[in-house]
Amino acid sequence: MKRRRTYDEAMSSVFPSSPMPGRQVLADHVHEELLAALIDGRFDAGAALSIEGIARELGVSPTPVREALARLEHTGMVRRAALKGYRVAPLMTAEEHGQLVQARKLLEAENAELACRRAGGEFVEQLRESIERLRTAPTGGSYSEFRDYWKADEDFHRLIAENAGNPFLLTAYQTLGGQVQRFRLFAGRGVTDAHCAIAEHTEVLEAFERGDAAAARAAMEKHLDGVGRRAIEDSSD
Amino acid sequence: MKRRRTYDEAMSSVFPSSPMPGRQVLADHVHEELLAALIDGRFDAGAALSIEGIARELGVSPTPVREALARLEHTGMVRRAALKGYRVAPLMTAEEHGQLVQARKLLEAENAELACRRAGGEFVEQLRESIERLRTAPTGGSYSEFRDYWKADEDFHRLIAENAGNPFLLTAYQTLGGQVQRFRLFAGRGVTDAHCAIAEHTEVLEAFERGDAAAARAAMEKHLDGVGRRAIEDSSD
């Protein structure tokens, strides 16, 4: 028999499984643009998001903007009211933040333990690098100053969720992650607990380096307890 | 002084807090319609969801259909590829189902414990009623036959998540809940473990009646262990 290889079979070794994964239509671009603006804090909390206004600003028609906003709704960063349009989510109350930390603790402690069991060298190296960025990033009062700090912190937690090896836990964490950014302006001032956060992240990292899953879980729980406690202290003075 | 009451003050007793919460535009209606069709299993897994086709079928233009599908994407029940349209999510593999059960166990055990601490009489009564429906519902082979069973099971778990008192844990559970429906046709046959599920649900209920939070957590963990175990047994024969 010995059939000749087809064209597709031959090419499969050249492009192993990548049928243009990232084709991008206009609505995708608008979605990314809005997401970046929201994460960067370029909108005030509670601000109205006019569909036609955004369309004019981005030089597109309202249709893709509407689709992008519909996709953003589930993140919790924007909210919609029928016939009244979209608004940036309001700031988080102290009670809401406590509940968010409780939920994050549950998920992230599990993620830490699972990720530690599968920890590879490259992953641990990325964690270490995120902590290094946390250490060197400025922690000023305006958002543009501590945005690098915020991103380094976010990367640390996201990396662990991604490496837990459970896609469902990852998506569950991501739904909370969108809410986390609402906390950004909770205190309204710069980062006040950088040294605490750096120490606690390092403690998690050390558990990963030792491959001690129970310690990784414990360190992550301690970290989130600290996040919750310091938020209460900050808001009460 | 003795100022006269304003109009709003006078009306507040007539319409206590209801500023038309549920105004509904066409896109909302399409969204609900599609969600119901997906949950009812009226689409095959992997089937293409033509925007214009759905629009014709519902008698609307493609625009609101597009918006509704964009909102459904995050549930995991439909998937989108740029320039290729939407498809119903594929069936779940055995490995995915194991990971889903792992994630559910983490969240739902916590929810059970929290809900038990706050359990009121009405809530426990609703739980009891959902189990009763589980007991009486048919468990035939086609979906239309065991759809009531499925709904009763879903109600039980959702009620507990709603009464845990943490909105973030609830949304996290809901993101998984959308995935749960993908499991519906995992085995392809009817409900095979009704008596197990009823017994395990009852065990959770009894813990709620006693107000024993630790037992409620344990019973829920046992239930989800059973769900995972029975799925493996079903798929291997």
Add this chain to the structure above:
DNA sequence: AGATCCTATTTCCTATAGGATCTACGGAAG
């Protein structure tokens, strides 16, 4: 001052049209 009514403007929402892209099919060539 407060309440009511009315008008003008803005914004949202839906339908429609047309360009761009994908898919399916069939014939021709190697």
Add this chain to the structure above:
DNA sequence: CTTCCGTAGATCCTATAGGAAATAGGATCT
């Protein structure tokens, strides 16, 4: 038999227009 390629049809995606609702402001009345 496989590959290539061109055509036709369906589908997606974006822009645009117009109806419907909400908002803002001012005039009038009590």
